[in-house]
């Protein structure tokens with residue numbers, strides 16, 4: 001399916017730089033805080049890249065990278081990955097061990113990771129151009145995504161882990177864009193390794209009804225977010241206590257009701273009965 005003539009074709013080199021498409025990570029950023037997402041997109045704000053991101057990329061490279069991409073990653077992030085004595089830092093050594101064990105004992109997981117790596121596709125959702133990059137894609141068979149995560153358990157007792165991290169949104173968007181390009185609605189598998197010791201290994205599949213609900217969530221919000229990107233609508237600040245962007249840019253101009261201390265914009269509105 002065509003995405004229109006104005007949007008440039010994407011490849012490995014321009015994928016991340018391109019601002020002509022919505023992506024899963026951008027959608028999730030907007031869902032969290034519109035103001036923060038917009039400032040990040042405009043290059044006015046950069047969230048600190050924690051070790052978790054590098055660890056995820058490290059595991060990705062070790063399992064699905066090419067010798068060249070691996071070498072490039074290790075050269076670019078040498079001081080993050082290695083100690084002064086040239087050995088892997090503790091968390092990277094642990095990740096390396098988990099990768100080695102997967103290679104030795106998990107043929108099914110390896111099979112799922114053996115598809116086309118970093119496969120890029122574009123399509124549109126509610127008319128908004130959308131880009132995806134798949135860890136492992138086997139045409140006509142499946143889409144798989146590798147996750148190196150803290151635990152299989154959700155940090156929130158009342159929300160399943162997949163929804164807590166928004167992985168259902170990712171799975172739904174990927175499935176939809178592949179469908180638009182090929183006519184096949186493929187199963188989406190999460191190939192999970194945990195950072196625990198010993199590491200847990202699992203392959204997850206989200207029930208289709210949950211995928212459908214997640215796609216519906218995207219459909220309901222994507223046009224609004226895209227309008228913000230294009231400057232048609234103003235971005236709202238979330239004012240969540242844990243939002244670094246809102247905290248860093250908060251300018252105190254008047255006293256506020258102390259009963260609302262620590263509340264997000266949404267919670268304040270709810271308290272005033274505005275939602």
Ligand SMILES: [Zn+2]
Pocket residue numbers: 032033034035036237238239240243244245246
């Ligand atoms: Zn915010």
